[in-house]
Amino acid sequence: MPQNPPQIFLAHANEDKEMVRELYNKLVEAGYNPWWEEDIMAGLKRKDAMIKALGNSDFFLACLSSTSIKQQGYFQAQFKMAMQRLAEFPPQTIYLIPLKLDDCDIPELRASDYGLNLRELQWLDYWKPNGFDKLVESIEYQRGNQADEQSNDIGSATSRKSKSPSKSIPSNLNKQGSSHFIGRDDKLKELHELLQQENKAAICAVSGMGGIGKTELAVQYALQYQEEYTGGICWLQVRGADIGTQIVNYGRAYLGLTPPDDQELMVQLGYCWSNWGQENTLIVFDDIDDYKAINDYLPPSQPQFKVVMTSRVKPGSNIRPLNLNVLSENDSLQLLRSILGEDDKRIDEDLEGAKALCEWLGYLPLGLELVARHLKEHSSLSIKKLQRRLEKKKLEAAPLLKEGQSDMTGQLGVASAFELTWEDLDTEIKSLGCFLSLFAPVSFEWSWVQQCYVNTDESTIEAWNDLRDDNDKYQNYLEDISEQLKQDGQTVDGFEENLEEWLEQSEEQIEQLETERDSHLIKRHLLEKVGETEYKLHPLIRQFFQVKSEKMDGMDDARRKFCAVMLEKAKISQSTRLNGGISMYPY
Numbered sequence: 001m002p003q004n005p006p007q008i009f010l011a012h013a014n015e016d017k018e019m020v021r022e023l024y025n026k027l028v029e030a031g032y033n034p035w036w037e038e039d040i041m042a043g044l045k046r047k048d049a050m051i052k053a054l055g056n057s058d059f060f061l062a063c064l065s066s067t068s069i070k071q072q073g074y075f076q077a078q079f080k081m082a083m084q085r086l087a088e089f090p091p092q093t094i095y096l097i098p099l100k101l102d103d104c105d106i107p108e109l110r111a112s113d114y115g116l117n118l119r120e121l122q123w124l125d126y127w128k129p130n131g132f133d134k135l136v137e138s139i140e141y142q143r144g145n146q147a148d149e150q151s152n153d154i155g156s157a158t159s160r161k162s163k164s165p166s167k168s169i170p171s172n173l174n175k176q177g178s179s180h181f182i183g184r185d186d187k188l189k190e191l192h193e194l195l196q197q198e199n200k201a202a203i204c205a206v207s208g209m210g211g212i213g214k215t216e217l218a219v220q221y222a223l224q225y226q227e228e229y230t231g232g233i234c235w236l237q238v239r240g241a242d243i244g245t246q247i248v249n250y251g252r253a254y255l256g257l258t259p260p261d262d263q264e265l266m267v268q269l270g271y272c273w274s275n276w277g278q279e280n281t282l283i284v285f286d287d288i289d290d291y292k293a294i295n296d297y298l299p300p301s302q303p304q305f306k307v308v309m310t311s312r313v314k315p316g317s318n319i320r321p322l323n324l325n326v327l328s329e330n331d332s333l334q335l336l337r338s339i340l341g342e343d344d345k346r347i348d349e350d351l352e353g354a355k356a357l358c359e360w361l362g363y364l365p366l367g368l369e370l371v372a373r374h375l376k377e378h379s380s381l382s383i384k385k386l387q388r389r390l391e392k393k394k395l396e397a398a399p400l401l402k403e404g405q406s407d408m409t410g411q412l413g414v415a416s417a418f419e420l421t422w423e424d425l426d427t428e429i430k431s432l433g434c435f436l437s438l439f440a441p442v443s444f445e446w447s448w449v450q451q452c453y454v455n456t457d458e459s460t461i462e463a464w465n466d467l468r469d470d471n472d473k474y475q476n477y478l479e480d481i482s483e484q485l486k487q488d489g490q491t492v493d494g495f496e497e498n499l500e501e502w503l504e505q506s507e508e509q510i511e512q513l514e515t516e517r518d519s520h521l522i523k524r525h526l527l528e529k530v531g532e533t534e535y536k537l538h539p540l541i542r543q544f545f546q547v548k549s550e551k552m553d554g555m556d557d558a559r560r561k562f563c564a565v566m567l568e569k570a571k572i573s574q575s576t577r578l579n580g581g582i583s584m585y586p587y
Contacts, residue, residue: 005334006058006143010036011078013068019101020063026132029348031337032139033330054081056186059094059139062118063126065101079109083116094142098123099135170232170254174531175219180338180369183331184213187324188221194320195306211366211538212324214310218284221308231279231304236297239287240442243297244269251276266296273299285309287441291316326363329355335365339372346375346383353383360390366538370421373525377424418544421524429520432513434552436527436537437545438562443534446517452558452565454509461506464499 008027012020020036027034035057040049054060060082086095098106100123109118124134222233234250236243244265251257251272259268281304285294288311299305315321327335333354337347347354361367371390375381422430436449447457468474478496485495517535521527530536537545549555 005031005033006139007053007056008032008034008059008061008139009054009057009078009082010034010061010063011082012036012063013065015067016063016065016101019065023061023063023099023126023132025351028330028333029351030136031334033334035330039329050078051081054078054085057085059142060085060096061099061135062096063099063101064104064106064123066104069104069107079118086116093145094138096121097135097138099126100124102127169226169230171222171226171235172250172254173219173222173233173235175235177219177223178216180335181216181220182335182338183327184217184220184324187217187322188224191217191221191308191322192225194322195308211364212326213365214312214324215286216365217324218286218308218310222282222284225282229280229282229306231277231281233282233284235284236286237442238285238294239289240440243285243294247297248272269297276304278304280304280306283307287311289313291319327365327368329358329363332358332361332363332368335368336372336375339369340376344376344379350383353387357383357387357390360387370418370525374421374424377524418541421526422544422548424524425520429516430548431552431554431558432516433521433526433545434549434555435558435562436521436535437542437549438559439537441537441542443530443536446533446535448565448569450510450513452561453513454506456506456510458510461503461510464503 010020010024024034024036035053037046037050039053040046060078062079062082082096086093096118098118098121100106103125106119106123110116124138125131126135222229222235226233232250232254234247234254236246248259248265248268251259255272255276257272257275259271261268263271276299281299283299283305285297285307288294288309291309291311291313294309298307309315309319333347333351336354336358337344340347357371358368361371371386375383375386425433435452436444439448447459450457467477481495517527522529526537526541528536528538
């Protein structure tokens with residue numbers, strides 16, 4: 001079973017900081033998650049941050065030197081807490097490792113309450129040539145024991161990680177979740193604990209920031225804890241969508257409910273809640289911009305309903321908050337490594353540059369992922385050169401920030417990352433991206449895009465081809481259309497040839513449009529497929545394209561065409577159609 005990188009607490013004296021910094025970097029390069037005092041965020045109480053980090057640590061390295069062991073009280077506070085943790089572990093557990101930075105003695109440090117003495121633990125001569133290898137050997141030995149214990153505990157059960165929605169559980173969740181989900185395991189546990197205490201919880205970024213991974217956290221939670229929600233997982237898109245209709249449709253499709261069609265929506269909604277069942281159910285309201293707007297759609301206050309909300313806005317006092325911050329530096333580096341793959345050594349070769357890059361991006365998951373994919377696509381691009389390019393795009397990206405957010409480095413970094421992706425796109429792809437930003441920030445049917453670009457869609461083309469394959473029906477159609485054309489005073493000559501030419505050209509244009517979509521927008525994660533025929537732009541990317549569209553040639557014509565097609569979609573009565581929905585005049 002795969003394990004997360006262990007967190008390793010580095011306890012040291014100030015005089016040994018540079019040696020410990022080298023150790024810290026080696027641990028990062030080896031794929032571990034070290035922690036030392038320089039990781040404490042500005043403004044936090046140092047003691048509180050240290051206690052929290054030590055409590056979360058999987059290993060405690062007591063970094064000793066000839067200088068540090070002479071200092072009175074140097075290790076006392078951290079040592080006692082580490083000893084307390086060690087006492088909680090089973091015998092033969094490797095947790096506290098005395099690490100000799102030089103050929104020093106092990107001090108007489110005791111924790112009398114727990115009957116432990118630092119000298120009783122086998123030390124590691126880190127100062128020797130094979131010191132780091134020996135350290136890795138001890139860490140991996142302990143991790144191997146933990147993996148064996150976990151395997152025995154769960155038997156043949158499958159890990160929560162990387163699951164798809166269970167077919168036995170009613171679920172409309174059509175998201176698989178990212179395979180690069182890093183640095184959020186503690187938040188998943190916290191969210192689960194909140195949901196056990198109350199029947200609703202909220203996930204939101206402290207600053208209302210987009211792209212921080214709120215929706216991804218909700219998706220991962222739904223997937224990893226799905227076995228506990230046998231009553232169903234109901235995913236609701238809030239922004240720009242009809243929430244009540246979504247809930248009623250879920251009840252019909254997944255629970256077999258039959259709300260009265262002749263009643264108003266709220267009556268149907270009440271019917272669904274009343275007949276939902278008593279098993280635990282997860283309800284997710286994704287992307288809320290106004291909490292008051294969803295009050296009428298919340299389930300009744302019954303213990304089987306667990307509600308997760310995602311929003312850029314902090315919730316009110318009646319909803320328990322779960323604040324989602326940006327990733328740590330170590331998690332950001334791990335995310336870059338995960339996307340680039342094991343064979344890519346650019347992060348390890350320029351670790352300080354990679355750290356600076358993560359800082360420039362504000363440790364925002366969306367920006368990190370976009371930049372990592374850019375690096376993966378450009379295998380010869382160095383971290384340093386990429387950083388230089390990002391810095392040059394700084395002023396161009398500034399207009400993308402909301403008013404009052406110009407000091408948000410993370411947001412600016414994401415905009416610069418978008419600029420890099422934008423530069424890789426051909427003019428046609430840029431135009432397509434700008435056009436897609438005209439749709440509302442919800443999923444849209446691809447056939448609508450086809451009709452705007454090609455004046456028809458794939459289903460219409462297929463219907464025409466099916467008609468042509470049935471010669472008798474096709475000949476009857478030609479006779480009907482010829483008669484109609486004569487009545488309209490139009491020429492019949494060349495109609496069939498024109499039809500053949502129109503079909504061929506339309507098919508080519510539709511194929512080209514699909515290529516632009518799949519090989520460019522989806523490949524670069526600028527567009528997401530959310531259903532069989534539905535697609536969606538990430539809100540930040542949509543905003544980016546909207547800004548770019550202001551300077552894009554031809555957008556006025558595109559907007560007029562978009563409005564015409566959407567107006568046609570909204571009409572109740574359609575133009576005359578023949579042969580099961582085929583337009584009489586296709587071109």
